[in-house]
Amino acid sequence: MLRVDHLTKRFGDNVAVDDLSFDVESGRVTGFLGPNGAGKTTTMRVVLGLDRPTRGSVSINGRSYHDFPAPLREVGALLDAKGVHPGRSARNHLLALAASNRISTSRVDEVLEQTGIASVAHKRVGGFSLGMSQRLGIAAALLGDPGVLLFDEPVNGLDPEGIRWIRDLFATLAREGRTVFVSSHLMSEMALSADQIVVIGRGHLISQGSVDELTRHASGSVFVSSRDDARLTTSLRERGASVMVSERGLEVSGASGSEIGDLALSLGVAVSELTPQRASLEEVFMELTADAVQYGATRSDS
Amino acid sequence: MSGLSLPSVVRSEWIKFRSVRSTLTGLLVTVGLTIGLGALIATAIRGHWDQMDPIAKLTFDPVSTSLGGTLFAQFATGVIGTQFITSEYSSGSIRTTLAAVPRRGLLVAAKLVVLVLTLLVVAELVCVGAFLLGQSIFAGVVPTASLATGGVLRAVLLGGLYLTLLGVWGFALGLILRHSAAAISTFTSLLMVLPIVMLLLPASWQSAASKYLPSELGRAMMSSAPRLDLFSPGVAVTLLVVYVALTTAIGTTLLVRRDA
Numbered sequence: 066m067l068r069v070d071h072l073t074k075r076f077g078d079n080v081a082v083d084d085l086s087f088d089v090e091s092g093r094v095t096g097f098l099g100p101n102g103a104g105k106t107t108t109m110r111v112v113l114g115l116d117r118p119t120r121g122s123v124s125i126n127g128r129s130y131h132d133f134p135a136p137l138r139e140v141g142a143l144l145d146a147k148g149v150h151p152g153r154s155a156r157n158h159l160l161a162l163a164a165s166n167r168i169s170t171s172r173v174d175e176v177l178e179q180t181g182i183a184s185v186a187h188k189r190v191g192g193f194s195l196g197m198s199q200r201l202g203i204a205a206a207l208l209g210d211p212g213v214l215l216f217d218e219p220v221n222g223l224d225p226e227g228i229r230w231i232r233d234l235f236a237t238l239a240r241e242g243r244t245v246f247v248s249s250h251l252m253s254e255m256a257l258s259a260d261q262i263v264v265i266g267r268g269h270l271i272s273q274g275s276v277d278e279l280t281r282h283a284s285g286s287v288f289v290s291s292r293d294d295a296r297l298t299t300s301l302r303e304r305g306a307s308v309m310v311s312e313r314g315l316e317v318s319g320a321s322g323s324e325i326g327d328l329a330l331s332l333g334v335a336v337s338e339l340t341p342q343r344a345s346l347e348e349v350f351m352e353l354t355a356d357a358v359q360y361g362a363t364r365s366d367s
Numbered sequence: 368m369s370g371l372s373l374p375s376v377v378r379s380e381w382i383k384f385r386s387v388r389s390t391l392t393g394l395l396v397t398v399g400l401t402i403g404l405g406a407l408i409a410t411a412i413r414g415h416w417d418q419m420d421p422i423a424k425l426t427f428d429p430v431s432t433s434l435g436g437t438l439f440a441q442f443a444t445g446v447i448g449t450q451f452i453t454s455e456y457s458s459g460s461i462r463t464t465l466a467a468v469p470r471r472g473l474l475v476a477a478k479l480v481v482l483v484l485t486l487l488v489v490a491e492l493v494c495v496g497a498f499l500l501g502q503s504i505f506a507g508v509v510p511t512a513s514l515a516t517g518g519v520l521r522a523v524l525l526g527g528l529y530l531t532l533l534g535v536w537g538f539a540l541g542l543i544l545r546h547s548a549a550a551i552s553t554f555t556s557l558l559m560v561l562p563i564v565m566l567l568l569p570a571s572w573q574s575a576a577s578k579y580l581p582s583e584l585g586r587a588m589m590s591s592a593p594r595l596d597l598f599s600p601g602v603a604v605t606l607l608v609v610y611v612a613l614t615t616a617i618g619t620t621l622l623v624r625r626d627a
Binding site for chain 1: 370375376378386387454455461467468626627
């Protein structure tokens with residue numbers, strides 16, 4: 066389990082992470098979401114002991130990263146896929162990492178196979194595509210067979226097949242009981258691969274919960290289509306619901322599907338469609354982080 | 368199963384050191400400059416020996432002259448040392464490295480072991496090679512020296528140590544500055560610009576101060592006979608070791624304190 070406890074990190078006057086606290090449970094994939102500049106990478110760097118927290122702390126299974134005798138066997142991380150010496154071969158890069166933590170050479174060949182880059186293992190990393198570099202970064206993260214895995218924007222540069230592969234990999238790792246913590250600014254991706262989601266903006270925790278919980282909290286509406294939309298609209302508005310009328314039917318918010326159904330029955334209006342419109346995770350995300358977008362585009366109303 | 372230790376991190380750093388082409392290139396340049404330029408200088412002196420003035424002939428040192436290529440090879444070892452750390456910053460691999468080895472002091476120690484051992488072996492071999500080749504070129508025309516003579520073996524071996532220490536100095540500057548260009552230009556300035564700055568000092572200070580220049584310490588280390596204008600080899604080695612150790616200590620402290 067990964068615990069971030071009242072973490073604050075300043076760079077000069079800029080507060081990257083501000084009193085952030087959350088837990089990441091094992092056995093599931095936890096998405097770490099936020100707009101660019103929200104503090105996701107900084108948080109991950111503090112977890113790995115690369116940056117020193119200004120205040121607060123981070124612990125992995127109750128211990129600090131610096132206390133692990135062989136950190137790669139406890140925590141695997143993909144931070145920056147291009148962060149490999151371009152002149153070194155993929156295999157030598159992994160061999161060097163393995164040697165420091167006393168991980169066997171056979172394990173190096175195993176992760177090369179597992180990530181599908183065994184055929185280019187002896188090629189210089191400088192010639193790798195971003196997708197291949199991502200796979201090498203993932204191989205490095207898996208090297209020590211760690212219980213906790215961190216991935217910073219892992220789908221960047223992957224082709225659709227690669228994205229599917231990585232989604233399956235996360236699910237498998239979580240099923241094996243590992244803690245899988247994946248950052249992304251793409252809500253749609255997380256909706257497909259994460260069980261739990263931590264949303265941050267401007268270094269603050271905005272929301273935390275399962276994908277279902279997050280979308281349920283968001284203001285959902287109900288789409289209704291009936292034989293007599295006009296009568297239903299009048300009656301709904303009398304009850305305080307807001308109704309948007311379109312050619313296809315009514316978009317009702319402020320009343321649940323069953324309330325609308327009961328009302329239609331009492332009015333004797335036949336309903337042909339009654340569909341709760343669940344807010345997409347994308348919409349929830351936009352709503353949640355609307356105030357926290359640091360570099361948002363300036364809107365011009367015309 | 369144990370984890371991080373000096374031997375395990377040394378093995379890791381050795382894999383990194385030998386698996387990039389720039390290391391081999393740098394070592395080949397070191398060999399080429401020390402032996403090749405040494406031979407070139409020796410050949411030129413042999414050819415002009417008859418025209419040389421008597422005082423120059425009197426103060427001629429066949430040992431330090433045959434090691435003249437080190438004056439250029441020092442830049443090659445300096446670059447090897449610098450690149451060993453700055454390439455980690457330029458590629459971004461420093462974060463992967465520090466995540467694998469969070470004990471940063473241990474990382475520096477391991478890199479030093481790899482750097483010092485490799486450079487020492489190569490530099491000692493090329494210095495002995497340059498010396499022997501030089502003497503064989505001098506033979507018959509120019510006075511020669513033998514490793515069996517007092518002070519000669521010491522001067523040759525200290526030549527190798529000088530190249531090694533400058534490699535470590537380049538590494539230490541890389542630790543502090545983190546950028547290849549900044550580290551290498553600082554390194555070059557210490558060796559080439561500082562002596563020129565010295566010329567601006569009053570004459571009476573010049574001789575006292577210039578003895579402390581790293582390049583002058585190198586000359587002192589590679590002299591087989593005592594020289595009035597230089598420190599004794601023992602003092603020179605000590606001073607150079609102090610320079611390099613202080614710079615390394617500053618670099619290590621910064622690495623430990625700074626965010627990666």
